[in-house]
Amino acid sequence: MGEDKKIGLIWVDAHADNRIVETSSTPVRMVGVRLSMMAGQTLPNFRKEICGLHLPIKGEHIIASDFRIMDEPTAEALCNANILRLEASVFEDAAAWERAVKKLASEVDVIYLSVDADILKAKYIPAYEKAVPYGHDLDVVMRNIRIVMETGKIVAYSVFCIDFDHYDRGGNYTYLNGMQLVTAGLSNWEKIPL
Template sequence: MSEFRHMMPAGKALFKDRHTTKANDLLQSYTSGMENEFGMAGVPLSKPSISHSGASFAPSAIREALKSFTTYSGEEGMDLTERIIDFGDIYMSPTDIIGNQERIVEGLTDVFATKAAKNWLVLGGDHSISYSSIKAFAGGKKVGVIQFDAHHDLRNTEDGGPTNGTPFRRLLEDNIIKGEHLSQIGIRDFTNAAAYDRYASEQGVTVYTMADVDRLTITKILDEEIQRLAEITDVIYLSVDMDVLDQAFAPGCPAIGPGGMDSKTLLKGILFASHYEKIQAMDIVEIDPSIDFRNMTSRLAAYVILQFMKGKKNR
């Protein structure tokens, strides 16, 4: 207690409602032997981004955005009480892009090996981090991947190296996943090249465009794809590129564009998918807090985390 009247430590002089728990209060730093339902790690990498990106700032921004929400779901009449074991962020060199991607594999391999959590949350970073994260998560298992994205991210590596446009190409070429184990949802018109459309088809990747999402609905697509992947893989990983959303809902994405999902569709999809036991990991990528508007995109990412947690608790 301060010796001065009304004075509190810097950053602590905040209004506190005794009946309200903020979602960021669920974060708990990892200590050896700890186990819980959810684990989290940040991967602050955006150097390999094709376009200008400050996505390296996103892990901190998303954690901060959890303060915007409470732990209580009025729709379900329940509180989220499970702690999120937070392993912190992986160190990124300012110049060594290839080394950084290798460090992500090594760092996340160590994190996943603790078996401290049943379900994992990985905060990017640009989409290049998904190659390393999925490689670490696989660990000899057959991994199915459901990718929410406007882009295929199947670009060749000859033209620019391992950028945020290449993670799924690299996963396929390195035999970490098979084409039939990858499902892409929300692929947008006038956003990809014909060569990568053909490559997806040749590799047996399942692709749903935004027109398909509008026609079939997100829950019908996910139900079909999760059941299909559950039969041929051991675990399923969700990769959520926030630019799957229309620019009106995600102004903080480096590659904004019209014609994408609205936020309710994405949140409905995450909630639906998280009910399935085989879905055990999710990354959230491609948010640049430096260009966001009132933290809209980071707040939406935080809400995605809460939907994932709600679905896991309520399955």
């Protein structure tokens, strides 16, 4: 993809994955820096050399939702990057979600949609490593994925955190719901805008 393309990012997650390695007072896991790295706030060499993202994604081209598990440093990093955080109430409101998504789509050429299964209520992902409170119903998350896909600007789509090997805690049900999230996107992904 040419570097002249404006890239948008929609990051759907219960956790704010935007820690800053260089200023963190505690060890940082790679899973906790993906957003801040793409936004150009941390690990620039890794972003460029390993990920191939030579220029960071502008904060005003990023939607983060709902990030209900967040500490003060990550909240500050979101603000510093000018990333739009949509709270859980906006994620639940189809019209409000669609407005935000369509606004972003009108400002960028392509969009990457990333969905962490922990956005769901814990009952849908019993094999997840640690229950995350105040999640969303499966049908709400699937609806919101479809809304993003309908922009026609998706070039990349990922669903993660459905791969924990806790079969004794409902692994099959967790994977089934993960597959439904994947299907919600793929069934509405009509074209790649390149």
